[in-house]
Amino acid sequence: MTDQLKTAEPGPGGNPPVRAGLSPRKKQQISRAVQYVILVAVAVAAVLLIDWASLAQNFAKPEVAQESLPELFTVALKNTLIYSVGGFVFAFLLGLVLALMRLSPVRPYRWLALVYIEIFRGLPALLIFLMILFLPLALPGFEVPGGTYGQGILGLTIVGAAYMAETLRAGLQAVPKGQMEAARSLGMSYGRAMITIIIPQAVRIVIPPTTNQFVALLKDSSLVLFLGVSGEYVELTKFGNDLASTHANATPILVVGVTYLLVTIPLGYLASRLERRQGKGR
Amino acid sequence: MIPVRHAVEIRDLHKSFGELQVLKGIDFTVDPGQVVCVIGPSGSGKSTLLRCVNLLEQPTSGMVVVEGLELTDRDADLDAARRRVGMVFQQFNLFPHMTVLENVTIAQRRVLKRGKAEAERVARDNLDRVGLADKAGSYPAQLSGGQQQRAAIARALAMNPALMLFDEPTSALDPELVGDVLTVMRKLAEEGMTMLVVTHEMAFARDVADRVVFMDGGVIVEDGPAAQVIGAPQHERTKSFLRRVLDPTHTDV
Numbered sequence: 175m176t177d178q179l180k181t182a183e184p185g186p187g188g189n190p191p192v193r194a195g196l197s198p199r200k201k202q203q204i205s206r207a208v209q210y211v212i213l214v215a216v217a218v219a220a221v222l223l224i225d226w227a228s229l230a231q232n233f234a235k236p237e238v239a240q241e242s243l244p245e246l247f248t249v250a251l252k253n254t255l256i257y258s259v260g261g262f263v264f265a266f267l268l269g270l271v272l273a274l275m276r277l278s279p280v281r282p283y284r285w286l287a288l289v290y291i292e293i294f295r296g297l298p299a300l301l302i303f304l305m306i307l308f309l310p311l312a313l314p315g316f317e318v319p320g321g322t323y324g325q326g327i328l329g330l331t332i333v334g335a336a337y338m339a340e341t342l343r344a345g346l347q348a349v350p351k352g353q354m355e356a357a358r359s360l361g362m363s364y365g366r367a368m369i370t371i372i373i374p375q376a377v378r379i380v381i382p383p384t385t386n387q388f389v390a391l392l393k394d395s396s397l398v399l400f401l402g403v404s405g406e407y408v409e410l411t412k413f414g415n416d417l418a419s420t421h422a423n424a425t426p427i428l429v430v431g432v433t434y435l436l437v438t439i440p441l442g443y444l445a446s447r448l449e450r451r452q453g454k455g456r
Numbered sequence: 457m458i459p460v461r462h463a464v465e466i467r468d469l470h471k472s473f474g475e476l477q478v479l480k481g482i483d484f485t486v487d488p489g490q491v492v493c494v495i496g497p498s499g500s501g502k503s504t505l506l507r508c509v510n511l512l513e514q515p516t517s518g519m520v521v522v523e524g525l526e527l528t529d530r531d532a533d534l535d536a537a538r539r540r541v542g543m544v545f546q547q548f549n550l551f552p553h554m555t556v557l558e559n560v561t562i563a564q565r566r567v568l569k570r571g572k573a574e575a576e577r578v579a580r581d582n583l584d585r586v587g588l589a590d591k592a593g594s595y596p597a598q599l600s601g602g603q604q605q606r607a608a609i610a611r612a613l614a615m616n617p618a619l620m621l622f623d624e625p626t627s628a629l630d631p632e633l634v635g636d637v638l639t640v641m642r643k644l645a646e647e648g649m650t651m652l653v654v655t656h657e658m659a660f661a662r663d664v665a666d667r668v669v670f671m672d673g674g675v676i677v678e679d680g681p682a683a684q685v686i687g688a689p690q691h692e693r694t695k696s697f698l699r700r701v702l703d704p705t706h707t708d709v
């Protein structure tokens with residue numbers, strides 16, 4: 175190998191750039207060496223400075239981890255899935271209605287949908303859950319149907335629908351205009367064309383981003399904690415929190431974290447695979 | 457109303473997009489069984505005219521009567537009227553999430569409320585007509601452009617239209633696939649279908665059309681038998697357009 179700038183293209187002026195000092199390749203080698211040195215230094219510091227025994231005692235105590243079974247799966251994970259799947263389904267439906275309203279020729283519909291989306295995308299999810307908690311105070315006699323599950327699912331629906339609406343609107347708009355025209359030219363009404371031709375294609379387009387939104391909802395389902403749920407209604411985070419308090423030990427938090435990852439990481443991969451496949455298909 | 461019932465009757469049709477006047481007073485008729493080709497330079501309003509015939513585009517003013525029904529009447533049932541008018545697009549516009557068979561049956565089932573068996577029988581008959589009997593189970597993406605366009609023709613025919621509109625049906629095709637589509641269209645014309653065809657295929661217009669309409673700048677410049685409009689045009693604009701189309705390498709720029 176030589177140090178000549180073989181690959182460098184002459185600039186627009188025609189003169190090859192003048193090289194000052196080290197070649198780009200040499201610079202890159204040095205930069206990489208520095209990065210490795212930093213990495214090793216941090217690792218050594220971690221090994222020396224952290225009290226590993228105490229950390230293991232607090233975060234990975236096998237007895238405590240064992241204690242969490244089988245409720246970790248039969249109650250906590252099950253409830254997390256109930257809250258998030260329920261929230262996802264209703265958020266999808268409400269999101270679809272909002273997306274169709276956003277594209278409606280009726281101006282007040284466009285307005286209402288926009289107001290909803292802007293408000294609920296702009297608020298912290300936790301605030302929504304607190305609102306649901308205080309709802310009975312504001313509306314005496316009102317009760318969310320479905321009890322605790324209903325409350326949790328309602329909170330996730332309100333939050334998820336705002337995001338889902340924007341995703342679905344983009345999906346609906348990504349369906350080529352000619353599809354609607356072809357459907358109308360066959361005598362289909364606007365609604366019929368939407369249902370049989372446009373929405374099915376839009377849903378296909380938004381599967382990857384909605385998979386990611388499901389992951390987001392799954393994580394937000396931890397906010398159910400603030401609804402004061404207990405017993406058979408606890409989901410993963412509340413479950414881990416309770417167990418950690420009982421044992422004055424952080425192991426359950428780690429266990430619960432791993433359980434979340436068991437679901438979220440495969441879903442994340444699924445989403446990016448679907449996305450790649452779609453990128454090729456169209 | 458009018459003693460002779462035309463398949464299509466257009467009176468003083470105007471269409472503007474905002475400030476842009478695209479159609480500036482179009483009058484013409486198509487009689488049942490006639491094949492009329494519309495030719496003209498790009499941007500002259502050919503597609504817009506065709507889309508006004510089935511009200512995919514709302515005319516600014518004027519009258520469109522199809523099969524005796526005035527579509528420009530504000531209370532006309534457009535969905536019902538469009539069932540009687542088939543349309544074939546330059547970009548095919550097949551439904552990509554459905555097989556060819558489903559493409560051809562869906563509107564029969566949902567719009568005409570035909571039963572599954574009947575819809576499939578009609579679909580297979582029409583796929584056979586366009587030479588795609590063996591592609592019923594394929595998805596549009598698995599077909600060539602020419603096959604897709606023939607499937608789109610079958611989809612329109614399955615509704616038993618009284619009139620077929622074609623908007624440059626071969627313009628998006630590779631040259632070697634154009635013939636298949638034109639053959640299907642010629643066969644359709646011979647079977648007596650009423651057709652309004654926007655096309656740049658002069659040979660097709662000359663051989664198949666009963667009448668050729670030359671449009672330029674949003675008006676009809678010349679309207680007459682194919683042999684006359686293409687063979688012996690009267691107007692300078694028609695002549696210069698045909699010179700450019702028929703002999704593209706000798707254009708005076």
Ligand SMILES: Nc1ncnc2c1ncn2[C@@H]1O[C@H](COP(=O)(O)OP(=O)(O)OP(=O)(O)O)[C@@H](O)[C@H]1O
Pocket residue numbers: 473476478496497498499500501502503504505
């Ligand atoms: N939806 C629309 N909004 C605004 N302008 C439009 C619209 N549709 C068509 N036009 C304009 O109307 C004019 C005529 O368009 P049209 O598609 O009817 O022409 P054409 O004769 O079919 O041309 P081509 O041979 O290129 O298809 C063009 O200037 C076009 O830009």
Ligand SMILES: [Mg+2]
Pocket residue numbers: 502503504623624
């Ligand atoms: Mg056109």
